[in-house]
Amino acid sequence: MTSGATPHNDHDPATAPAPATRTVLLRGGDVHSPADPFATAMVVERGHIAWVGSEGAADAFAQGVDEVVDLDGALVTPAFTDAHVHTTSAGLALTGLDLTRAASLTEALDLVRAHAERRPADRVLLGHGWDAARWPERRAPHREELDRATGGRPLYLSRIDVHSAVVTTTLLDQVTGIRGTAGFREGEPLTRDAHHAVRAAAFAAVTPAQREEAQRTALRHAASLGIGSVHECGGPEISSPEDFTGLLALAGAEPGPRVFGYWADRDLELARRLGAVGAAGDLFVDGALGSHTACLHAPYADAAHTGTGYLDASAVADHVAACTEAGLQAGFHAIGDAAIGSVVEGVRAAAEKVGLARIRAARHRVEHAEMMTPETIAAFAELGLTASVQPAFDANWGGEDGMYADRLGAERARTLNPFAAMLKAGVPLAFGSDAPVTDLDPWGTVRAAAFHRTPEHRISVRAAFTAHTRGGWRALGRDDAGVLVPGAPADYAVWRTSELVVQAPDDRVARWSTDPRSGTPGLPDLTPGEDLPVCLATVVGGHEVFVRDRD
Template sequence: MRTTVSVLALAGLLWAGAASAAEAPADLVFWGGPIHTADDAHPTAQAVAVRGGRIAYVGDRKGAQAFVGAKTRVVDLKGAALFPGFTDAHAHLYGIGQRELTLNLEGIQSAAALAQAVKAHADKTPGTGPVLGRGWIETHWPEKRFPTRQDLDAVVADRPVVLVRADGHAMVANSAALKLAGVDRNTKAPSGGDILKDANGEPTGMLIDAAMSLMSALAQQPTPEEMRRTFQAGFKVYSEYGWTGLHNMSVPWDQALMLEDFAKAGELPLRVYNAVTPEAGKMLLAGGPRDAADSRVVTRTIKFYADGALGSRGAALFEKYHDADTTGLVQMKAEDVVPVYEEALRKGIQVATHAIGDRGNSLVLDWYAQAFAEVPTAERKVAEPRWRVEHAQILTPADIARFPALHVIPSMQPSHAIGDLHFAPSRLGEERLAGAYAWKSLIAAGAIVPAGSDAPVERGDPRIEFYAAVARKDLSGFSAPDWHPEQAVDRETALKMFTLWPAYASFAEKDLGSIVVGKRADFSVFDVDLMTVPEAAIPKAKALMTVVDGKTAFRAPGW
């Protein structure tokens, strides 16, 4: 694309800080540390000025001085680094809050330790109500197996226990929970799910993907006040991590409305972009995209599930798992979902579909292509729909090129690659690893790859995600020889993956994602420069400040 002289001149004018300093002083000025803009024309700056919630100046410190008035708040970074607001392009905000308030099983090192954690929690919360928890991963346990109902029965037999695997695609239940849900040796798994059974045909307690719905009878509908507390816990931890926003996945309608209420009341410190459940999608299709509190909460996407997860062997593969006699689970059928996709195209609703396995991804691309063919551009409410595939973890080489060819966005989570490296080779075998977590190949093919965390599946820390994107190693610095280190990206690309590209994936690149005059003033400040510190130092950085619409959302104590 040819850039005209006038456009270049305008860019230079804005960069020089001529954005009308004489109109009024800035509300806020930053200087005193490295500033990275995610703007290719001017990737770094010495100072930024903010007026009315938008960026009024980006340039050198001398130019910024003209924006300082008697009431201007000047923030001396004192060597800390300022970035465009980091945005988690795939997370579950309510689940993040739940993790803070319920039995958190992250880091459990064995089935025995899992049982002891359940016992300790049950002892602290006596009664007959269910014991609910989440976060376990068995791939590194000495027992080399999934947990079972017998593990749980040994410590809690008189009340239901249900523990969700970290990926959210499997759960283990004790005998009391199975009995209450009516699950026994004769229960048939629903389509897209599996009930694991032992050699005698009895349920082991493990329910995979759609089979987890059999436990819905145990789900206690939270009160509005409980929902509020859960969201507030999520707000707090995400602001403190350094995020200024997130793309909130699989959101029920009542949660989307509650988030709008938070925003309207000025109680939402993050920018939230909602992708609702298929059930809530019916309301979205009927009423159209929603924008609350000057885009603090935007709801315009429906999230679907094509398959399950790799760790619980629910991801749909073309060939059998390398370590099990299964090809995974397909959650949808073309005849059911493609008509909904077509309606979404006609009504300007974005579609995001979860796909992890190579077959799951290929099916989604097929279904998207079918919908695009059935609804030509002239019949679409939005000519450029920016549909997404969430995860895009395991791809065949041929499908990598299909993403940019179809203008489909692969929304990926770097930390999955550092967690999964300890079990993905055994699940997939060496050959399929070539298309696993292939951010660099997708970007080289022309795809835009927004990055997220999938929290609470992962911790949800931007430092870990940034490190995973550029290092492709676990937090100890380990990476397997067959883990394709060439898929790591450079830091400039990683910065876009967490700033400019999530903005693009949410139709907001004119307002968000880079530090450019006229855009909204969303910033993340870390105590070290993520672009220059040694690789191993990235996860040790501290978030010092987040700014959303020019207002401080979080500031570290003592800074």
């Protein structure tokens, strides 16, 4: 822990089983470690890394361990940390109706119809992932179409960004006064308060057994991808206290990824009682670009308004000051340039009240932070704000003909997600997926950052990998994890991968690598079109939480 940092989880958290007691030697592979750039072996003892080194030196340990693992040339890396996940929703998408790959409105309606037929006993049908911007019809499903597809049953269907939804008449009628609520416009997707109300009604119908099944499914899937920890972003407008505490209890009782819970609420005592590490995460300052609810300085290119602001700078300042005084992380969801500006203004005001050093030490965070400017980038660095970002957003919606260009125009769209400029300025990055908004896919996330659709925003594979491993731990206030060095937690993954490559130190995108070994081997080729690494095993605290079937 860095001296002066707020002590967030400075021990193994209650949301993972106790560390393993066995001693294991791994040898005969490639170990990605700054302790030895060419390490081929590693010793794990009592849930921590005990030693990293060469194959020859490993012989001295072979007789004194409980198990020797032959890596057979595999790559060992720190396990990934996904810094922004909605675990239950991600699990429901994996087990239920997922429209993220529907190529048209017609196909989406066919999938809704088939799902309704498969799930006759569900009290409410749940689905996620429609994106009219990618459909030839260029419109959301109408309520009457959904009524016919479901036979009139309750259905909640969230847009890909989870900031708007379409529902059936039966579900809409369950929410008293919904038609007079902000965000309700007849014939259009629900946003703002109307969306929050129908989402609450829909998820209230999910049984505890369904919820636990979804959480377990999501965590097992994460483990199968080499993810060793997730930051759960819950809150009163996103899930429920029962969902949040149930997830933390499940993660503490069963082997799997560590779960660090953020509760997006200005009620600090409630956040503490729920076991949250911060009153942060999706505490909304604005919405999302796809739903026209991100808060902008200038109007949207395809709508005559500037989006929606939920918190102003004064509210931000009050929350940041209160969290700093209480020893909790604060954090906000902010996507549009006006929303990010409100966060910066508010955090600066809080710094004037409680002191800049305390603000920086607390490592407050901002989720998404897409429409950054040179001024707000400099402010993030000055204030010590961590940017919890999702490179897959650019992969999915960036580019000259993507959704961002539709919403903002090509010129503004090209400024989004400027990872290189943020790293150059010293802004800490933590990578995540925002699952189910985008898939849990850590190597795909690293590749998306390294091959950003706007070339000047690209960063090195090594810098991206660091943001998706060590960056997530640093966002929690811990500097001793997310890296394979003696004393660090034994959270690692084993990979079958293509030949490891050298990234030339003079490569333009390597300049902002946070890894000083940027000229040495150690990470796979992630060139688009190349196969991504396959996870063979994931270990958390020395416990195997995933092992691929060797058959």
